[in-house]
Amino acid sequence: MTESRYETLARTLRRQIDTQVWLPGDRLPSLRESCKQSGLSLMTVLQAYQLLESQGVIVARPQSGYYVAAGLQRPVRRQPDERLHAAEQVDVNDAIFDILKAGQDPSVVPLGSAFPDPTLFPQPRLARSLASAVRRMSPHSATANLPPGNEELRRSIARRYAQNGIEVAPDEIVITSGAMESLGLSLQAVTEPGDWVAIESPAFYGALQAIERRKLKAIAIPTDVRFGMDPDALEKALETYPIKACWLMSSFQNPLGCTMPSDNKARLVDILQRHQVALIEDDVYSELYFGSERPVPLKASAYRSEILHCSSFSKCLAPGFRVGWVAAGKYVERIERLQLMSTLSASVPVQLALADFLQKGGQQGGYDTHLRRLRRVLEQRQMAMHHAIIKEFPAQVSVSQPQGGYFLWLDLGDNVDAARVYQRALAKGVSVAPGTMFSADERFRHCLRINTSFEWGPHTARAISVLAALVAEEIRG
Numbered sequence: 001m002t003e004s005r006y007e008t009l010a011r012t013l014r015r016q017i018d019t020q021v022w023l024p025g026d027r028l029p030s031l032r033e034s035c036k037q038s039g040l041s042l043m044t045v046l047q048a049y050q051l052l053e054s055q056g057v058i059v060a061r062p063q064s065g066y067y068v069a070a071g072l073q074r075p076v077r078r079q080p081d082e083r084l085h086a087a088e089q090v091d092v093n094d095a096i097f098d099i100l101k102a103g104q105d106p107s108v109v110p111l112g113s114a115f116p117d118p119t120l121f122p123q124p125r126l127a128r129s130l131a132s133a134v135r136r137m138s139p140h141s142a143t144a145n146l147p148p149g150n151e152e153l154r155r156s157i158a159r160r161y162a163q164n165g166i167e168v169a170p171d172e173i174v175i176t177s178g179a180m181e182s183l184g185l186s187l188q189a190v191t192e193p194g195d196w197v198a199i200e201s202p203a204f205y206g207a208l209q210a211i212e213r214r215k216l217k218a219i220a221i222p223t224d225v226r227f228g229m230d231p232d233a234l235e236k237a238l239e240t241y242p243i244k245a246c247w248l249m250s251s252f253q254n255p256l257g258c259t260m261p262s263d264n265k266a267r268l269v270d271i272l273q274r275h276q277v278a279l280i281e282d283d284v285y286s287e288l289y290f291g292s293e294r295p296v297p298l299k300a301s302a303y304r305s306e307i308l309h310c311s312s313f314s315k316c317l318a319p320g321f322r323v324g325w326v327a328a329g330k331y332v333e334r335i336e337r338l339q340l341m342s343t344l345s346a347s348v349p350v351q352l353a354l355a356d357f358l359q360k361g362g363q364q365g366g367y368d369t370h371l372r373r374l375r376r377v378l379e380q381r382q383m384a385m386h387h388a389i390i391k392e393f394p395a396q397v398s399v400s401q402p403q404g405g406y407f408l409w410l411d412l413g414d415n416v417d418a419a420r421v422y423q424r425a426l427a428k429g430v431s432v433a434p435g436t437m438f439s440a441d442e443r444f445r446h447c448l449r450i451n452t453s454f455e456w457g458p459h460t461a462r463a464i465s466v467l468a469a470l471v472a473e474e475i476r477g
């Protein structure tokens with residue numbers, strides 16, 4: 001499915017509007033000006049403008065031109081909480097487990113799920129790779145693929161780092177059962193129980209669970225919905241507490257969707273380096289960017305030997321295969337040993353299948369073609385849902401504007417209890433992820449995370465209307 005020229009132009013304009021090149025009420029370039037700038041025909045430009053108009057992004061004023069619709073942007077207004085929050089003991093909310101279970105009910109519209117829409121992945125081609133890998137599997141493959149894992153797969157992953165200008169040798173990579181295992185092993189490699197770890201606030205609940213399991217103490221560092229972890233706050237924390245490791249997401253953070261600007265990335269790396277603190281970088285969403293370039297991870301910096309860069313194929317190629325990896329820097333041997341002492345290795349047939357897929361896909365442009373399509377669909381779906389939220393939710397609700405991934409973060413306002421919205425929405429067949437899942441305390445009780453990867457249609461439209469009505473009721477009290 002290739003994108004037509006008018007869709008590409010509409011997408012470019014929409015991105016300009018999202019990034020505030022054009023503000024609500026601004027007049028867009030006239031059709032004629034736009035033709036000149038883009039080199040496209042009048043008909044193509046008109047189609048692009050009409051598409052944006054049908055989405056409510058712009059409005060046509062007779063005799064005057066096209067204008068950015070009022071109220072399209074509702075960026076989160078709230079300043080992040082500037083205080084550091086230290087927790088001697090992290091107890092993950094029991095509700096998390098109920099919420100994760102509720103997401104498995106097929107009758108529920110799973111806007112609370114962390115999984116992408118499963119229909120977005122190349123299932124038949126993966127099945128062929130799996131069948132072919134199992135057929136060709138040697139009787140010795142179980143032992144040949146013990147940690148660090150299948151060599152071909154590690155080499156394919158190293159090549160993808162190289163394509164992005166990041167120096168990672170195949171020997172630095174350990175294949176794991178999903179990013180969850182690589183993150184857990186990384187945490188174990190750089191801490192002892194009782195140590196302090198700096199995490200984001202709000203943070204992915206998997207980080208909170210891993211910290212609880214290892215009996216670590218956590219410092220929650222203020223994290224901005226646009227710019228990610230605050231480097232100054234991290235520095236203050238490092239000066240105050242004997243922190244052993246920092247765990248963060250520099251791109252498309254879960255749940256906020258934010259990506260750190262390059263200046264902040266450089267500052268953060270400098271701070272970690274001065275304090276000699278290891279970094280666990282969770283980068284599972286970085287392939288899902290909407291712009292023209294993949295965001296650069298902190299792993300690309302000169303501090304890379306102290307950075308354990310964790311990712312997986314779960315969000316971008318093969319959910320359910322449970323294959324991830326860590327580019328572990330100087331910790332690679334420790335990680336291998338920890339894996340040998342725990343899960344032994346990632347499943348061999350699926351490692352071989354992905355090695356096969358990436359090699360064949362590499363020759364035919366298969367993986368990259370899939371990724372390009374995936375990014376485009378995710379961006380279109382996010383735009384549609386973002387627009388519906390702006391249109392239907394009460395004015396006090398603000399919404400994030402990520403440039404990748406598939407989550408929106410909604411601040412409902414202090415007078416709304418998102419945990420109640422969650423319960424009431426579930427009774428109506430819609431799940432959401434309440435803010436309480438993303439911190440060890442009640443700090444984000446007024447927030448929600450919404451998964452935007454599902455097709456925009458009657459089910460999702462109804463789900464958004466149900467949520468909007470419930471939030472309006474909660475606001476009225």
Ligand SMILES: Cc1ncc(COP(=O)(O)O)c(C=O)c1O
Nearest residue numbers: 114178179180204254312314324
């Ligand atoms: C931020 C983040 N990190 C890690 C993971 C786990 O990835 P995997 O499924 O590869 O274990 C998830 C899954 O939801 C996630 O959202």
